[in-house]
Amino acid sequence: MSELDVREKVKLLPRQPGVYQFLDAEGNIVYIGKAIDLRSRVGSYFGSSTGMSGKTLRLVRTIVDLRTILVATEFDALLLENSLIKQHQPKYNVALKDDKSYPWIRIRNERFPRVEGMRNPEHDGSEYFGPYASGKVMHTVLHLIRKLYRLRTCNLDLSKKNVEAGKFKVCLEYHIGNCKGPCVGNYVEEDHTKAINEIRQIVRGRARGVLKMLDNAMLEYADKLEFEQAEQLRERIDHLERFQRRNTVVSTDVGDVDVFTIVSDEGGGYVNYLRVIDGAVVHGISVEMKRKLEESEKELLQLAIVELRSRFSSTAPEIIVPIDIGLEIPHTAVSVPTRGDRKKLLELSVRNAQYFMMDKQKQEKLVDPEAHTTRLMETAQKDLRLPVQPRHIECFDNSNTQGTDPVSACVVFRDGKPSKKDYRHFNVKTVEGPDDFATMKEAVHRRYRRLLDESADLPQLILIDGGKGQLSAAMESLDALGLRGKIAVIGIAKRLEELYYPDDPVPLHIDKRSSTLKLLQHLRNEAHRFGITHHRGRRSKRIIRTGLENIPGIGKATAEKLLKRFGSVKGIQEAIMEDLVAEVGAKKAVVVKEAVTQVD
Numbered sequence: 001m002s003e004l005d006v007r008e009k010v011k012l013l014p015r016q017p018g019v020y021q022f023l024d025a026e027g028n029i030v031y032i033g034k035a036i037d038l039r040s041r042v043g044s045y046f047g048s049s050t051g052m053s054g055k056t057l058r059l060v061r062t063i064v065d066l067r068t069i070l071v072a073t074e075f076d077a078l079l080l081e082n083s084l085i086k087q088h089q090p091k092y093n094v095a096l097k098d099d100k101s102y103p104w105i106r107i108r109n110e111r112f113p114r115v116e117g118m119r120n121p122e123h124d125g126s127e128y129f130g131p132y133a134s135g136k137v138m139h140t141v142l143h144l145i146r147k148l149y150r151l152r153t154c155n156l157d158l159s160k161k162n163v164e165a166g167k168f169k170v171c172l173e174y175h176i177g178n179c180k181g182p183c184v185g186n187y188v189e190e191d192h193t194k195a196i197n198e199i200r201q202i203v204r205g206r207a208r209g210v211l212k213m214l215d216n217a218m219l220e221y222a223d224k225l226e227f228e229q230a231e232q233l234r235e236r237i238d239h240l241e242r243f244q245r246r247n248t249v250v251s252t253d254v255g256d257v258d259v260f261t262i263v264s265d266e267g268g269g270y271v272n273y274l275r276v277i278d279g280a281v282v283h284g285i286s287v288e289m290k291r292k293l294e295e296s297e298k299e300l301l302q303l304a305i306v307e308l309r310s311r312f313s314s315t316a317p318e319i320i321v322p323i324d325i326g327l328e329i330p331h332t333a334v335s336v337p338t339r340g341d342r343k344k345l346l347e348l349s350v351r352n353a354q355y356f357m358m359d360k361q362k363q364e365k366l367v368d369p370e371a372h373t374t375r376l377m378e379t380a381q382k383d384l385r386l387p388v389q390p391r392h393i394e395c396f397d398n399s400n401t402q403g404t405d406p407v408s409a410c411v412v413f414r415d416g417k418p419s420k421k422d423y424r425h426f427n428v429k430t431v432e433g434p435d436d437f438a439t440m441k442e443a444v445h446r447r448y449r450r451l452l453d454e455s456a457d458l459p460q461l462i463l464i465d466g467g468k469g470q471l472s473a474a475m476e477s478l479d480a481l482g483l484r485g486k487i488a489v490i491g492i493a494k495r496l497e498e499l500y501y502p503d504d505p506v507p508l509h510i511d512k513r514s515s516t517l518k519l520l521q522h523l524r525n526e527a528h529r530f531g532i533t534h535h536r537g538r539r540s541k542r543i544i545r546t547g548l549e550n551i552p553g554i555g556k557a558t559a560e561k562l563l564k565r566f567g568s569v570k571g572i573q574e575a576i577m578e579d580l581v582a583e584v585g586a587k588k589a590v591v592v593k594e595a596v597t598q599v600d
Helices: 003-011 038-046 054-062 074-088 135-149 160-164 189-203 207-223 227-246 297-311 340-367 369-383 436-453 468-480 515-549 556-566 569-574 577-584 586-597
Strands: 018-023 029-035 065-070 095-097 103-107 115-119 127-129 257-264 268-277 280-290 318-320 333-335 392-401 404-414 424-427 461-465 488-493 498-501 504-508
Touching (some): 003 038, 003 065, 018 038, 029 074, 103 189, 257 297, 268 340, 280 340, 392 515, 404 515, 461 468, 468 488, 488 515
Parallel strands (some): 392 461, 461 488
Antiparallel strands (some): 257 268, 268 280, 392 404, 488 498, 498 504
């Protein structure tokens, strides 16, 4: 089927919710998507290509056929889409970068059931609880259960027949108090069943109900003056309360909720999921979702919600999200809180997602530096609205002290890293007094006049440390050189980190935590450091030269000659007389030596 045939097929699609599949010439499914209106959504791929990303254009060129499946609601379409993506793993669909096998707690299907940790559940009739976000969390729960209930860990067949026949003897675990000896009939099966019921509640995260039940039982034993049993329950309550305090308790009024947040860069999204039961965070997991086309955060979040709730078997009646996901989920409320305990949960989840993203980026920087650089440049291009990636950036900053010794510094970054061999200082020649604008104008003109004369590569981005005034001054020089429109130019104001563009009075504010702003701040700080270091050096030499000029018989030319040869007053102090004589003559050498010797 040709693209023309596909377009004809699109016209026949119903305006109903469903899932669509794009196929290539070999019959492979290359993309699966969902839509609330199939004709409108699928038709958008075959309309105007204006604004369409390169990846989407490549996808459209491969499509030779399409299939659709109708469903009742958009949420049903999302569920089916998620299932089909996992089944077919199409080339252009979002990839959930998470290949871990998560741990579970298993209550075995047997008499006197064992409770143990494992991965990859089996179809063996046992009960499975989880998955847990990490093995550490799962082992913490198991450790608590074993401390509270002293269950058996052996693999003996404790059938009623075998126990009554006396086939077994107690082992070391019984003697050290870790097992109650059901193998020799020391443990009533009804008591074990009661313990297993309590364990089910604990592994589901509902320790509060177990605590209340244990507390009531303890009081009953105390009323009956059975203080030994009451004390045993008190110990169990203490252990359980200590375990519960390890979880982040928000508020028991929150109840059972799922919290999802997302932070993203050009490569994809980083989703954090917090599972809250009885107002306490019992699970937390973060996953990376790789973009294949230009999926929005909303689309990535929808996919993550369906996948993670399915994976963790969550039936929480409420989902908390940071943005309106535009999706109705049966029997589930979806909210975007603005205050209170739910807002605090959302902020906690955002912090986890941000930490996960930074950690992933650090790993990528170490393992695949080129991929990290490309991602950084792509993000900067998008955030700063640039036509190309800013692989070559130059930043200008001015330094002076009350108008004296004015200098301007230019630092150069290539692929997001300082290129110190390309740094340049400009000792201002045409400006009198403290005039930042004129200083910036001179430095920018001298820099790019030279690059043009040498036919050197121009940067993709110029960053001006300052607000509208400094930016306008820089643009005057670029206009004079005919470079307006050939290089992107941005001014960065220190106080609010506002970004200014030429001829645009409204500043741009980007996320304070973004990698783009951190890159611009690094450039600005490096230019300031480089400029101020050079400025201080010039100022120190001027002060020293002025001091030397105050020596009788020593003029400006002689002072500069001495500083050029010996570098500083200390250098002159340490110089031998022969060297001084060779530089300025015997008479002046004696005068200078006597004068500097008196300086502390």
